[in-house]
Structures are given as structure tokens and as C-alpha cells.
Amino acid sequence: MIQVKSLYKEFAGKEVIKGIDATFEAGKTNLIIGRSGAGKSVFVKCMIGLIQPDKGEILFDGRDITQMDKPELLRLRREMGMLFQGSALFDSMTVIENVLFPMEMFSSDSYDKSHHRALELLDRVGLADAADKYPAEISGGMMKRTAIARAIALNPKYLFCDEPNSGLDPKTSTVIDQLIYEITKEYNITTIVNTHDMNSVHAIGDKIIYIHHGIKEWEGTSADLSQPNLPESVVHFINAGRL
Secondary structure (H helix, E strand, C coil), rough: EEEEEEEEEECCEEEEEEEEEEECCCCEEEEECCCCCCCHHHHHHCCCCCCCCCCCEEEEECHHHHHHHHHHHHHHEEEEEEECCCCCCCCCCCCHHHHHHHHHHHHHHHHHHHHHHHHHHHHHHHCCCCCCCCCHHHHHHHHHHHHHHHHHCCCCEEEEECCCCCCCCCHHHHHHHHHHHHHHHHHHCCCECCCCCCCHHHCCCEEEEEECCEEEEEEECCHHHHEEEEEHHHHHHHCCCCC
């Protein structure tokens, strides 16, 4: 579980995050939505320790990342998996070498054990036959699935996904959504997804928070989006097709 309490951040005298409170539970896909410039990216960067907030707490199962020194922060980051917008695979490495990379960097397991786990993960994401291919030889969707396998290689407690469907066609996006959703449940991960994809919001939104001008203006589930009492800004946002 991740708890955010009264989070504030400003840049050059302008408040970008204004007292956000939120709770993200394990085993759920927690989506963060909002217009460009609403503060979503700053909020997530505060959560993973890339930006130090001005005030507030960010508790990872009771551990406040805002109070950690560098060694503590590094230990916590080893419990995080990251799925980047552009997949961020190493072009010079094969698919399986990309998945092996975090294990070789941060795990004390033998090569054989790590290699076995990498193969298991590739099988889980449907890429067992692509292990020896290079990123340039596979599709965008396959690259994203490779990135998911790499993100969970170290059995993370927390998974952060930045626009996971960016650049993908609708059919492939659905596959990626379902994979993130299934992995979240199987491994009981606290998953945070920063997205503009309306289909993702409806398909996997166990919990959704809507940020508007740095304020958490609404929270609920995908089912709640059909309720009549949504804030006007959320309604306009949905109708504009900006998710």
C-alpha cells in the first residue's frame, strides 16, 4: 500500500501539487488521470523519489520516502518496477538480456536461476519464442511486453507505469491493459498507472484519481464514471476524449 498525505510542491513560486491525499492499495490497478499540465507527472515523480515535495508524506507500507537518505531510497527503489512510456529497452541486448538486466544488476541469484526466471517471465507475457530477438526485430506491443517482464523481474511490491499504451493500436493496448491487470492480481502488486487512455480507465480502473490544477478533484472506480454526480471538470474531460 502507498499512502500520500497532504502533498504540496511548487516551482518558482507556483504551486503544482496542492495538498493531495490518496491511498493506493496492493492488488489493485490505481490510475492517475487528468489533463496535460494538471500535475500528474510531478505527482508521480514525487512518489518515486525523483522530486522532493515541499510538504507532505509518501508512505510505502509505512515508510516515508520523503524522509529517506540515499541508501534507504536505493533499497526502496529495488522494490519498485518501472514501465516507461517508450519501453526503454536496450537496443544492443536481446529480449531475454533486457529482462535479465535488473537481475544481474541487483540480484545475488546465480546466472542459471536468473536465466530460468527470465524465461518464465517471457513465457508469462507470451514472448517465449522471441527471447533471442533484438528490439528492432519485434513489434511495439512485443517491446512493451518485454518491458513488463523486465519491470517485474525483481518481484516488485510496487509497479509504476507511465502511459503504457502510448503509440500502440487499440487491439494491442487492450492486450497490454489486461496483462498489467492480471500481473497486478497474481503478484499482489500496488500498481500505479499514469494514463490518458479512456479504454484503459474503463477496463482496468480499480481505483482512479483525477487531478485538476494540482488538486485531487475526484476519485472512484471505473464503474463510478457512469454516475450522474461527477464534477463538471471530469465530465468535460471525458466528453472531450482527453483521457
